[in-house]
Structures are given as structure tokens and as C-alpha cells.
Amino acid sequence: MSRLRSGRTARVRTRQAAKPRLAPVRRNLNPIRVLDEEGLQRIHDASMAILEEVGIEFRDPQALSEWRAAGADIQGERVRIDRHLLMDLVRKAPSEFRVQGRGAETGFTMGGNTSVFCTMKGAPFTRDLDGIRRSTTEQDVINFARLTQACRSFHMAGGFTCEPMDIPVPHRHLIMMQHHMTETELPLFGIGTSKERAEDCVAMARIVAGDVMDDATAIWMHASGNSPLVWDQAMLDGARVFADAGQAVLCSPFVLAAANTPADVAATLAQVNAEALAAIAYLQLYRPGTPVVYGQYTVSISMQSGAPMAGTPEVALITSAVGQLARLYGLPWRTSANHASSKAFDAQSGYEGATTLMTAMNAGANLMLHAGGWDEGGLTICYAKFIADDEQNQMMARYAGGISLDRFDEALKAVRRIGPAGHYLGDEFTLAHFRDAFAMPDIMDFSSYEQWNAAGANDMATRCRKKAQTLLEEFTVPDMDPSTREELDAFVMRRKREIGLG
Template sequence: MSRVRTRSGRAARIQSQKAVQTRVAPVRRKMNPLEVLDQEAIERIHDASMAVLEEVGIEFRDAVALEHWRQAGADVVDQRVRIDRALLMELVGKAPSEFPVQGRGASTGFMMGGDTSVFCTMKGAPFTRDLDGVRRSTTEADVINFARLTQACPSFHMAGGFTCEPMDIPVAHRHLFMMRHHMVETELPLFGIGTSRERAEDCVAMSRIVAGDVMENATSIFMHASGNSPLVWDEAMLEGARVFADAGQAVLCSPFVLAAANTPADVAATIAQVNAEALAAIAYMQLYRPGTPVVYGQYTVSISMQSGAPMAGTPEVALITTAIGQLARKYGVPWRTSANHASSKSFDAQSGYEGATTLLTAFNAGANLMLHSAGWDEGGLAICYGKFIADDEQNQLMARYAGGISLDRFDEAMDAVRRIGPAGHYLGDSFTLDHFRSAFAMPEMMDFNSFEQWTSSGADDMAKRCRERARLLLDEFQPPQMDEAVRDELDDFVARRKEQIDPTFR
């Protein structure tokens, strides 16, 4: 990889700073979550969700799940399952309100749920906007690079696992290499791939190789079970979810909502449908294996009625997200939303506005898992190196915001007011000298210099500054330690499974 050229001014300062920073601790939110619905409205939506599951029903397109529901006393006709609300809520009540998460690294543990929020990168992009700002198909080299950036950037507590899709690797074997690279290049808990029973089994087996006994007491690998809205859970997702549940690992139960396309063209009704879909999956996981750690998921965007394209950062999506947070707290389960979403086709003002809106909404709504919190553009079709770095910095800033206002040094700071008095300044005061580095955030990727300073430093825009930072992090990357025998076992597993899997498997 080419080195970043030596520059004067800001670029030189970015180059000279230590590339790997201390990881931000899992965020403990100090502010009460925003609520957009009163209690009467929440109960009305809850009741509507229950009515959907009792009267309309939901399809479980999986013979094993249908038999489980039949034995539990649900009304099962063909693939349609109608679930009595008492049974449903009894099952949902068995889901843990919090559960431990731990990667292979000793310092990567946290509790999922409660007042804790954690960041995870985006997942699944088939296209990449590269280090030169050019859009192209994602390659295996990009998978490795983004795994390394996930490890090197300080805001991430989880790795995406399938952060981007290497189009130069056949589909049949792709999951093996995506998992392998994230397990080697990061030490974080991560998402596995459960789009078939076989892929889920491979991911869990690989995680056991690298995480070992950690998986006996904590979640090291998550399954992202994506619903097929409206009101369908497919066999592939349910098969994968059962594999993860059998391993004692967590399942994200996440309807996939394009509001007004696969939900009604109404905000409240969309919330009711999403709630019914998510609760049905959460209840099933508890029916299958009581106590399975689950996350209430929702991926929601609205669509343009002109083009049909997904739109991020809109007011309706913010309202839906915030209301889902209220419902998840009602049921006592951790919940996920998406952060730093953008539909823009370049790393531009639209991308920034969309990402800022979704990130701020996620924190104000009190989400536990901030998914897709770096790199997301084009509605998830593209991952952008520059935006990945910018999002990481925004995550760090938002973590400080969510931590609220501390009074730990308040009395000492007020003593400075008494010392300085009217018409003075605090720049040389002892309190300022002791605390200025930590008192206020000092972002590196955003430019706060004068026009003249910015011009003399090269007049680079933020996208270029972020790409330079990505190059620097990759040039200086040091992989987390892994026992050589563990790495050999992991590589042997990948090689063996590659030979065993039918290359035509989809």
C-alpha cells in the first residue's frame, strides 16, 4: 500500500499522531431517552400489534418452527401462525433484559442492554468507495482493510463480520473468508452469517476456535436474523438462529422495513407492524430455547415515492426509531437501531446530514446496539473509506454527548472564576492547563482553522482528510495477538470447509 506523502500543516499533524488510540469504553448514557408517545399511545400500538398476531397471524416458513408453535398451543394453519397474546408475552418475558458480550480480546467485554450503548460497523456492502474516492466492486482486500480499520478505530465495540461482501470470492465460500479475516484482524465480538444452517454452523465453529471457553459464559458472535416484511420469517433465517441459540449465542431479531412499501403508509401503523414482527421472532427464540439472548431489532427507512429508493435521515424514520425504543423498554429487552445511515452516492453534505440525523436519533432514543455506525452510503450498497473514518470520529463525539454533564470538577472550576474575575481570560489559568486536553472534544477530521490556515495546509476537504487518515491507520496497523496454533487451526478449518462445500451452493 502506498505511503501518505509528507505534508505541512494539518496533514502533517494527522500523520504524526499515534495511529491507534485508546478504545472508547461502552457508552453509559446519562440522559433519559426521548419519548415521542405517551403511555396511552404506547398501549394502543402494543394492543394493535397483539391483534395482528392473533387475528392476521404471521408466517413461519419453516417446518420445524411450525411444529414448535403447534406444540405450544398456537393456531397453525399451513404456514400461518396465530399467537395468543398471553402466550406471546409469556415467551417474550423469558428473554434476558441484559446479557454479557465478550470478544477474544480480554478487554472487549460489555453488557448488552440497560443504559449501555455500543457501536458496530456497517454490514454487507457489495461496492466500495476506495482510498482514491472511486466506486468499484468490493474485494477481499477491502474486507481485510475494513476489519483492520475496525480494530484500529477507537469507537467500535463490535466488528461487522460481513462488513462488506468480497465479490471476487465465490458465494459458496465467501462467509469463511469474511469471518476468518475479522477473527484474525480484530479481537472484538462480531456478527456471524446465518443465511443457512451450514453457514451458521461454520461461523459458530470458527468462533469456538478463536474465542474458546469465552463462549460458555458470554456472547462472542451474533446472528443477524432479518425478517421478510410484511409478516414473514423465512426458513433460512430460522435455521441459522437455532444454530446460534444452541451455541448459547445471541440472535438479533430484526424486521426489514421499507416504510410505505412493505408497511402501511402511516407512521403509527408501521410501528405496530414492526413490533408484531420483532416480538414474534423474540417469542420463537424463547420457545425454542428459553433464555436465549436476543436483541429487538428494527431496520427502518422510508422510500421515495418518486424513485422507490430508500431514504435515511427523514423525520418519520426518526419518530419510528424513537417509538421502537419505548416499546423495547416496555418489554424489557435490549434493542438495536441503525446509526450513520446515508443514501447519498458520494461522501458529501447529504451523506453527513443523513448520518448525523440517524446517529443523534439513535442516542436520543436510547438504543443499545448502534448498528451500521460506520461507512454506510448508497442505502448500504456501498462502504466508503472516508466516511468510515468520519463516522468513527462522530461516534466518539456522540459518546461524549451521551455521557452527559459531569460535576466532578465543578467546584475546582468555579474557583477559577473567582481567580480570574471580570475582563480576564482563562487560557493561562492552572485549571485550564491541567484539564484543557479532556475538557472539550477536539476533533481531528473536521477543520476549525481559518480560511488562510486551511488553504496553506493544502485546502483538502473532509473526504480527502479522512482517506489520508485511513491510509495512515492501515500503514501502521498492528494485528491483535493471536496464538499461532489457534490461527493455524482456524486456517485449516477454512481450507477444509472450502473443499467440502459445493461451489454452486447459494
């Protein structure tokens, strides 16, 4: 029996090794609509009224000065923006833009009917290869960068996929970027929580990606708004650094529905829309043509515990409606995929992740953020879930491609050949196409109970952890010019000395 299992493992590894990275997903499905035209217009009008009448705070002297010069009504830090001014600025944002990592085969277009997957970001805790929850370490940063490169579905690296608690805070951004830039060749997210960190991230990307950044986005910033209705100086300082470098900024309100938005789906949408559009408009005011992505992170709040809840019906509706709003404005947009609030990699984790992933694809999201590893509301990154999410992403990509008629006529000939009461297992068409006709997942188990039991009765979490371990053991660091690596390492060492630990 051990030889049989070894043979199956060898076949699985060979099949995996032969598969290239998943191409950016071209959606052939019409995005779902949860608002009719009248409802969509009411949400838009309400957002405009919020910005005109209530206003939004820009807690940043430079932004206030620039809004004042543009004709907005400024009272203290409160900015009231006329809808015509706002929409004139929003229209300056590109509807599509080019993204390219340091690897030659990592490019894609952000926007249109393209969807891409990116890992989760920011977890201070890790559920490790033994299934134990503990603080994240630098080795976890390295491991998840390697898994991001090794897994087929990810088109972008999280950059700060998880946050190492064993590295001093002033140095963390340097270490996280250094590992992601060397262990992966993908475009990635940088860190813009201060002007200095943003400048470091852009400078490191310039060392690694070089001239790529002249014509494409190699590194992104995730600018997170403070709901309700606040954009602060730290985020705006970072966003301006990325904009000056011609790199993309994800403008993403952080919504805990019923906590920092009204306890109503439609009103939450109006507020989220106002917050996202205000940031997008500001970046076009600051630097017209800056590549931006309309973002939203939305979960609802448990009124029993105050904890965030993923995978709920209201979150799915909000996600779908945000897609409609982004298309109304001609903007690429982001949502979250594979979200889970569960404290274990269990049925709840799977149900939540499946709901958010399917919703994101059906809603037509361009950037599927947090599509690998997210558990416990983002506090924990899970090795097992990371692997399971990767396989789910691949299957969702097949779903998004829709039904092909390319081999339809040839397949119908098999119906004529076989006729009533036959079977297709030995038919020439089946033999020619069975390997790619239907998805053949490796992690999910479809054997009989007897086969599964004889093979060790491993549950999905165990199988995922074993695959993660195998991928890490067999990992090969992608090539980087030695002089580039030397320059990157020297930059990190110099900046660590300059920053110090005071």
C-alpha cells in the first residue's frame, strides 16, 4: 500500500510541476446585478449628497490646500466637494492599467473583464504547519512568500502577507519587502503607513524592477480610509509617494457595517462609495492619471461579540453592488476573496471562504485581495487554508471562463458513436480530452471511504499542511541578478542603520 501511495504522490507532483502559473482570469460571465438602474442612481446621488452636504475630513494640510485651490468648500479639516468637480476628477483615472512584476511572465492588465488573485495581508498570528496558532515570525514571512511563488493561482504577492513579531517595528517594512522581492517575482503590495516607509518600498521596487516601473505598476499601495468619512495624513503621504512614482494606489474604505456605517445595506453603500470616490478624486487632483483601484473592505459586526463576520448575505450584497458602482464610474475595483472569521480551519472557514470567493467572481471584481490564507478576521494566516484557497482559486478561474463550445461538435460525434446504454470511458474523444475536460483537484479527496482510510484517513487540513511542507522543501528561489540582490541587501542594511531602533 505504501508503494501505491508513493506512486500517487509522484503522479500528483509531476502533474503539479507541469502546470504553469494560472493566467489572469478572463471572465466570460455577466456580472451579477443586485441593484436596478433606479437603485444604482439613488446610491450614487446619496453619495454625492454626502460629499456636498456632510463633507469628508482630509486630515492633511497639503490635501486641504489642494482641495481649496480646486474650489472645494473647506471648513477646518472638513471638505465639501461639488459633485461636478468630484466626477470631473474621477474621470481622469485610467479605466485600465498595466501591472508587471520583476518576472518576465508576470504581467497583466488591471481592469476590464480580467480578475487576478492576491494573497492576504497583515496577519500578526500564524496557524503553523502543526496546526498551532502562534505569533508570526520572520521565517513565516519567508515561507509565505515562497508559497505565493510556488502556488499556481496568485498573480500578486501580498508584500506584508504576515507581520513578523520578532522584527522591531521600525524595520519590519524593510524585511517584509526584502523577502517578498527576492522569494517571488510577482508584482506586490508595498507599505505606505508613513511617507518614509512608502519611499523605502518604492526605492526597493526600483532596484528590483528597474525600468519596468516606467511603464507599469510593479508595486502598489493599499490606502485604507478611516470610516466614517476620514482620510488621514499618514495614508495620503504614502499615496502621494506612490503616485509620484507612477505606481497604483488602492483606495479602500475599511467598513465594519453597523459599527462605522449605518445599520443598513443601502446607506452603507452610499457612505462607502463617497469615501472611495473622495480618495480617488484627490489622487487625480494631486497627479492626474494616477492608476487607482476602487476598493472596499466590508464585513458586518456581530452584535453579540462585536467581532467581524465574513460570508454573510449582506456582505455579499454590498460586494455585488460595489461592482455595479465601479463599472458605472469606469474604474477597476477590488474586493476580498476567501475571507473567514473562523478560529480554526474548519467547516465555518470553508463556508465563509467559499461564499466570499464565489461572490467576488460573480460580482466581476478585478482584484481578488486576501485570496489566500485569511482566517480569524485577518488576524491569522493559516498554512493549510493558504493551500486550500489556492486550489479553490484555480477552480473559480475555470468557472469564470464559462461554457466553451470549441469542442462541442466533436463531442457530439461521440454521442452518435456510443448511442443508448453505452459508456464513454474508452471513447476516442474521452481519451483525448479527459485530462482537461473537468477540474481535477489534488487537495480535495474524491476517493472511496476504503481508499481514503487505507491511505491514512487524512482530513483536508492535514493534506494541505503536507502539501505546504512539500512545496517549501522543493522550493527554488527565482533568479535575480547578483548585483541587484547585492544592491537590495545593501539598501536594507543602510536604512536599518539610519532608522535605528529609538
